[in-house]
Amino acid sequence: MKFNACFFEACSSLKYNSLRTSLTILGVVIGVMAVIIMLAVGKGVQSEVNDSISSIGSDLLVIFPGLQNSGRVKKPGTSSVTLTIQDADAISEIPEIYRVAPVISKTLQIQHRDVNTSSRVNGVTPSYHLVREWDLISGDFISDQDIRSRNRVALIGTTVAQELFGDFDVLEKIIKINNIPFRVLGVLEKKGSSITGRDQDNSVFVPISTARQLIIRSRFPSSVSYMIVKVIKGGDQQFTEYQIKSLLRERHRLRDGETNDFSVSNLTDIASTAATATRALTVLLASIAGVSLLVGGIGIMNIMLVSVTERTREIGIRLAIGAKQSDILLQFLIEAVIICALGGLTGVVLGISISWLISYLVGITVEVTLGSILISFFISSFIGVFFGWYPAKKASRMQPVDALRIE
Structure with missing residues (x-):
């Protein structure tokens, strides 16, 4: 029997048992849809983490003050x-x-006329924008002259600009930080969220000398909240970290065996760990969804076995009038593949639609890739062949006499 004849025969059989076919397809739909959604969410999380890491900058070490105890x-x-x-x-x-x-x-109140917001105020030096690789939408960076003169100037992030002014045309306008007026010197480009989820654009930057004198006072005039160190391109970060620790221990007069009164975080290591974790999350989510696809395949096998049992007499008649075993095998395999192909296509469409809906309603990033669509579809087709093979083989090996004997 030709392939076309087997195909139309398979379609006719599936149409005759439309309810059973629909329920079997539903199992595949749920499986493929789950895989698409899980991969989209996992890829979206991975992209967000990668964007957060790249927004921080490269080749950075961050040094925090405070006694280090038990790894904390x-x-x-x-x-x-x-x-x-x-x-x-x-x-x-x-x-x-x-x-x-x-x-x-320090987190402080920022005000413009009758509008106010809470923002992170940072006292920085001119080297900050070079370390963070943070460009401006408009305006100028804090200069050495601003530091020396303790000028009341401020750079603001896009979130602060939107909340206080509603746009980015804010140069030379006046904002108040803890009721002290500052002139807006520039607006920084959008950075997005940090690895910890904090909005980096909800930040204000002022000269460190001005901040220390007017708004972030401390009993220790030369103390800092933290410092960011940028290693030269191609430099050995591990060795540089060791040098920093040795230097600070010497400057702080720490004896051998004493715990560091500071900590150094290597952002490259943190980025690598975060990337590994998000890849593992994507694989885990896809594996969980894959279980439902496997269950759908088992459902196909069960339904096909029931179909073979119900159609035993039909199979016997076809074999008796000259049909080959390969014709019977091909027809049942085609039925299984059609079920999975229809389920796969429907699952892909629903998976993409629901992924976008989740992104719209929940506000998380999802990323549907061509690779995940192709993988899901071809896996569903493979499942059709794999789980349909045994019932099809069982049907093709029937003896006409035995099959016709069954009522």
Whole structure:
């Protein structure tokens, strides 16, 4: 029997048992749809993490003050202040270092006329934008003259600009930080969320000298909240980290065996760990969804076995009048593949639609790729062949006499 004849015979059989066919297809639809959605969510999370990592910058080390105990670092303020401007100056002398950006930071109220918002205010030096690779939409960066003169100027992120002004045309306008007026010097480009989920664009940057004098006062005038270190391109970050630790221990007069009163975080290591974790999450989600696809395949086998049993007499008649075993095998395989192909196509369409709906309603990033669509569809087709093979083989091996004997 030709393939076309087997195909139309298979379609006719599936149409005759339309309810059973529909329920079997539903199992495949759910499986493929689940795989598409899980892969889309996993890929979306992976993209968000990668974007957050790239927005921070490359070749960075972050140094925090505070006693280090049992692998944990106390937050600044919970222990004696241990990092100073002088430490930053000393670190900048290490040959492998490109720039050091000391920062003092605090969450404060920002106001423009009758509109106010809460934002992270950072006192920084001119090296900050070089370390963070953070460009401007408009305006100028904080300069050395701003530091020396303690000028009341501020750079603002896009979130602050939108909340206070509604647009980015804000140069030379006045904002108040803790009721102290500052002139807007520039608007920074959008950075998005950090790895921890904090909105980096909800930030204000002022000269570190101005911040220390007027808005972020401390009992320790030279202390800093943290510092960001950028290693020269191609530099050995691990060795540079060792040099920084050795230098700070020497400057802080820590004896052998004493715990560091600071911590150094390597953002490259953090980025690598985050990327590995998100890839593992994607694989886990896809594997969980794959179980439902496997269950759908088992459902196909069960339904096909029932179909073979119900159609035993039909199979016997066809064999008796000259049909070959290969014709019977091909027809049942075609039926299984048609079921999976229809289920796969429907599952792909629903999976893409529901992924976009989830993104719209929940606000998370989803990423449907051509690869995930093709993988889901071809796996569903393979499942049709794999789980349809045994029932088809069983049907093709029937003896006409035995099959016709069954009522």
